Amino acid sequence: MLNVGQLNEGVVLDHIEAGKSMSIYKYLKLDQMDCCVAIIKNAHSNKMGKKDIIKVECPIDELDLNVLGFIDHRITVNIIQNGAIVAKKDLKLPKKLINIIHCKNPRCITSIEQELDQIFFLADEERETYRCMYCEEKYRSSRKKN
């Protein structure tokens, strides 16, 4: 059993699909933060067989966790304060995604003006459909449903 030190304040992202932790590390911009991060890959899981876990020691409001709802809503988000789980965050699809996904429409203005932010808005929550703000090209979330 691998032991990683207990958090005092921060978040534990549990039940991440095995192998996805590094992309979440990037999406949450953890590489740009000066805080303690532990990534556990391929941990044993009764429910999933294998899973990844990320522990982040930082004030909770420094993280934009909304993007996790777009990546995989099955991830468990445990909020830690004073060394104990004080809350679990429900993941919802964010209304807007900025520079998370890219428009693939060759006719979109973003295809020639690369300094523009890639902005997608949630067009249909039920179908988990996002559309490019500029050209309205559809992007369907690839996350799996329960």
Added chain:
Amino acid sequence: MRHLMSPLDFSVEELDRLLDLANDIEANPEKYAHACSGRKLATLFYEPSTRTRLSFEAAMLNLGGSVLGFSSADSSSAAKGESVSDTIRVISCYADICAMRHPKEGAPLVASTKSRIPVINAGDGGHQHPTQTLTDLLTIRSLKGRLGKFTIGLCGDLKFGRTVHSLIQALIRYPDVNFILISPEELRIPDNIREDVLRRNHQNFKEVVRLEDALPDLDLLYMTRVQKERFFNEEDYVRMKDFYILDREKMKLAGPDMIVLHPLPRVNEISVDIDDDPRAAYFKQVQYGVYVRMALILTLLEVKVC
């Protein structure tokens, strides 16, 4: 300050006021002859479109204003690699309002975020063409006396035809509109319009391939051109371009009050034989295009004429 990116930027009430203003301009053109004296319209056309550009220019000149601009990307600073954002910041120093056509979808939206003057989307790729929609709405309301309570056939290139997409989005806000979507299999309406616009809003619509099957039921027929510039493959274009040709024989299937609209330019899809048919309204539509652009310029510049 307001911009026009999509026909849905205006509420139904605002659209009614805009169309009322256009009808007043039609009835009393002299009243508006100096309404924009001293104002300048910039026409930023990154791809050729003589018709739309001249319509905008005629509208501003009719209002007593002036026009400046360019008519292709080659003759603009875009050829030197300038971004849309930089161009509009510069143009904001030269003009009071601008109309932008761009082959890339969303370019006018980008411009509107950086502009100090109202930006009108004069067509962005295969995406939106809101002033054509305003033209279509004004033509329909003026000639049929109402918006809503009719069956409209939209025929031709429904896949890339942005005028069709914009018109559908505008018409679903009016009561009892039945849509008959007439296209070859390869040029069917895209799924975002079928699912997100028509189905989600519980609109009555059906898709057919043969124009002859739809004609007897129509109050309005909106013909479109198969646009060569939207195809990546010449072979596909050649196969599709003459799929529909509206001629005298087919017009016999239509009712006496049906009107035929077309955003123009036409190629082969409407035979010149029917130009003198009283139901052919596509040249009247061009004239309404000028009136509605005049009304739009006045509205966005917040010019009141008593």
